[in-house]
Amino acid sequence: MIQTTNPATGETIATYDTLDQNGIDARLETAGRTFRDWRATSVSRRTEVLHALGGLFESQNEELARLAVTEMGKPITQARAEVSKCADLLHHYAENGPPMLESKRWELSDGGTAEGRWLPLGPVLAVMPWNFPYWQVVRFLAPSILAGNVGLLKHASIVQGVAHKLEELVLEAGAPEGVFQNLCVSSDPIGDVIADNRIVAATLTGSEGAGSAVAAQAGKYLKKVVLELGGSDPFIVMPSADLDQAVKDAVTARIQNNGQSCICGKRTIVHADIYEDFSDRFVAALKNVKLGDPMDDDTELGPLSSEGQRDTVLDQVAKAKDEGCTLVFGGEKIDRPGAWMTAGLLTDVPLASDTGTDEIFGPVGQLYKAKDIDEATTIANAIPFGLGSAVWTTDEGEKEHFANAIEAGMTTFNAVNGSKIEAPFGGIKRSGHGRELAEFGLHEFMNLKTLVHPA
Secondary structure, eight states: EEEEOOTTTEEEEEEOOOHHHHHHHHHHHHHHHHHHHOOOOOHHHHHHHHHHHHHHHHHTTHHHHHHHHHHHHHHHHHHHHHHHHHHHHHHHHHSGGGGGGGEEEEETTTTEEEEEEEEEEEEEEEEEESTTTTTTHHHHHHHHHHHTTTEEEEGGGHHHHHHHHHHHHHHHHHOOTEEEEEOOOTTHHHHHHSSSSOEEEEEEEHHHHHHHHHHHHHHTTOOOOEEEOOOEEEEEEEEEEEEHHHHHHHHHHHHHGGGSSSOOOOEEEEEEHHHHHHHHHHHHHHHTBBBOOTTSSSSSOOSSSSSSHHHHHHHHHHHHHHHHOEEEEOOOOSSSSSSSSSOEEESSOOOTHHHSSSSOSEEEEEEESSHHHHHHHHHHSSSEESSOOEEEEEOHHHHHHHHHSSOOOOOEEEEEOOOOTTSOOOOOEETEOOOBHHHHHHHTTTTEEEEEEOO
């Protein structure tokens, strides 16, 4: 049995019966059977489902947003934006996806021709986290539907209401039963699901540990896997930056989704020439963040997703102080029911320390001073992760330097880093491998089959 809890109050929301082995087998069998028919449907039929599903996300935005807030605590305005982004992605693939499936042709040196044809692979398992409970799933689901694949979702237990709702929405959009199914299970049976012959590939967004486990099992059975794991992204501010906007965005990066975002800046790295000015403004702005009921439109920071997650962050703050870091302010438990804590800021973080190299998945930032562009780059890369990054500069030479020098899958200039539906998304190093979104996300779980026609 899985129980969901409102992190703002600590109250139980609902309980869900987990699938036993027979229930899992039945869903795997349905997936395999449905795939045989779904792969033969026309692309236009698949885009109809995508458009219909996008319309449901639009018409049910408030209901869906409130469900996410209740289960994992993000501010309601951010939840509405997440639901809207899902609708945009579904419509994007419906409108722009079909050309991505067109065959490629090559002239061969012997006078013949070759054709590359994109074909679906089969049932894909998606293991998804709680922090963006709709977006992470739809980022996989939309290209899966367009490709002609079918999907099975193992969602985070704390957002099981969202998981059930997503399955309902796909059916309501007109997809056949089995195109997308929720596996209401704990993590225990996932290894066996990956090993099952009816599963052809897996994708995971989550922690390093979960990614390593899924990758190891997929590798054992020679199955394709895409991983989007943790990040401790740098947010670099150089002297030419617009400091007012940079400070505002640095705060957003640190508290967005209550500090629980893989790709928003966690380590703010500021050039020495502007460090004092930036630091004063940054600290003042972080202290003034509006903490409150996540259902209120003016709330900027709500509870963390669970008391366990809150306690993990508090333990990291305590360890940081033991390692010699300075806690400038905050980073404390709030004495009230639920998973509440204050925003906080650490300085004097040793690069080789656990604090310097680990991801803090909560509203506690780190602030570094860099004497020049080379030291800023060194600090940025002194972590095992390589997901996203943000750089504030108007100097074209500095932009070119950071574009090539930062070890990450993404770099955003003069804005908060975030995924864009038209562009590939993913990381390097211990942040995972593979790409989502754009044509790259569509093709990750497709067979590029080569057809050769001799002269």
